[in-house]
Each structure stands twice: as C-alpha cells, then as structure tokens.
Amino acid sequence: MPEIQVVSLRYEIEDDLSLRYGHKLRGYFANNFKEILFHNHHDNGSLRYGYPLIQYKIVNKKPFILGINKGGELITEHFLSIEKLVLDNKEYLSPGGKLSVDRELIEVDNDYDMPVYKYNFITPWLGLSQDNYRVYRSKYIKAPQEDKMNFYKSVITGNILSFAKGIDWWVEEEIKVVPSLSDITVKFKGEEMLGFTGYFFSNVYLPEYIGLGKSTSRGFGTIIREKVI
Structure with missing residues (x-):
C-alpha cells in the first residue's frame, strides 16, 4: 500500500x-x-x-x-x-x-463483497489502444451489453495497473471493476476518435482527478471518486 x-x-x-x-x-x-x-x-x-x-x-x-x-x-x-x-x-x-x-494512501479495499468506490469520468475516456480498438470493432461493437462491459472491465483494469506501475506499486490483490459506459465520438488533434462516458465501480482507492487510458496528460479519462459503502 x-x-x-x-x-x-x-x-x-x-x-x-x-x-x-x-x-x-x-x-x-x-x-x-x-x-x-x-x-x-x-x-x-x-x-x-x-x-x-x-x-x-x-x-x-x-x-x-x-x-x-x-x-x-x-x-x-x-x-x-x-x-x-x-x-x-x-x-x-x-x-x-x-x-x-x-x-x-493507495490500497485495495476487500472488506466488502462489492467494490466500495465509484469513479465518474468527468472527461471522455479514451480507453482503446490500436489493438484494443481492432478487437472492439471486430467482436464487441454490436455485442450484447454484458459482453461489452466485460471488455471495458479488462481495459480499465489494465489502466489501473498502468497507474500502479507508474507509482511503483506491485498489486497483489484482485482488482474488481464494474463499468457502466456509453460510446461517443471525440475530436482529438483534428481527428475523430472513439471515446466513452460514464462511470465504474472498483475496490481500488484512486486519487481524484487522475487520468486513466490514453492521452491522460492532456486531460482525457479524468475521474472523480465517491464512496458508496
């Protein structure tokens, strides 16, 4: 921790x-x-x-x-x-x-069965790398909502692990993520990109206003936190 x-x-x-x-x-x-x-x-x-x-x-x-x-x-x-x-x-x-x-103090809170933190994206989340985007287009863009959310879950979990690596934290506990997202079109550097709005629940305590996903240094994927339990 x-x-x-x-x-x-x-x-x-x-x-x-x-x-x-x-x-x-x-x-x-x-x-x-x-x-x-x-x-x-x-x-x-x-x-x-x-x-x-x-x-x-x-x-x-x-x-x-x-x-x-x-x-x-x-x-x-x-x-x-x-x-x-x-x-x-x-x-x-x-x-x-x-x-x-x-x-x-950054930690994983497993005192409850459900994730205890809710994170709202206050700026669009650019979660998809080129590889993830290809997978999304081929497998998930018309998939049932549950399948989409499982895909977003894996990507957000990877984003959290990237943040953890950036602060020299080796996460040993299971990271739980429950997303609720909608896709939108985002204009970035004159190009149209696929972005997402919404929120996710997690058992990881993350600082407010950090970014997750791509282009976090330019303000995308910024989160604010609320405790739900």
Missing part, C-alpha cells in the same frame, strides 16, 4: 475554457520547463513511456494541473515562477493559482 503525494494547481482566469485547452496548457508548460515530466520527451526527441506524473486538464472550465510524486514536487518547485499563462495566443497575467498538496 504505497503512500503518494498528489499536488493540484488550479487557476482562476476570466475565460471559460473547453476540454481542448488541456492540450494547449500542456504545450505552454512543456515550452517553459525543461524537466522531462512536464512534457515526456527525452532530449533526443524520443518519448518517455509510462504513466504521466504531470497531467494537464480543464476542470470546471478552468486550467488544472495535477502532479504525482516527483511530478508534484516539480509543480511545487516552479509554482511561484509562473507569472502568466499563454493559451491559444491569449495571455493571462498573474493568474490566480491555488496550490494544494496532499498525501494519499
């Missing part, structure tokens, strides 16, 4: 922003800070593979940056040097930033 540091940085600006600004927020920080966790690119241009420890989101239509462990330390270290934000060629001087630092 690892204890992790979770740092959130929220900005209050005069404009309401759409989800696509998560990508622009990431670009601004990537251009201004050299540490790899801000942009996940090595000096030679190759990608840092692994769960992103700094994630850029639009939450309640405002800029939101989440840092985990070393990512959180970097946000805290640079917080006071951020005197402006530039998003889509618009400059926000002295944006009102609120920094929160928390310690959270």
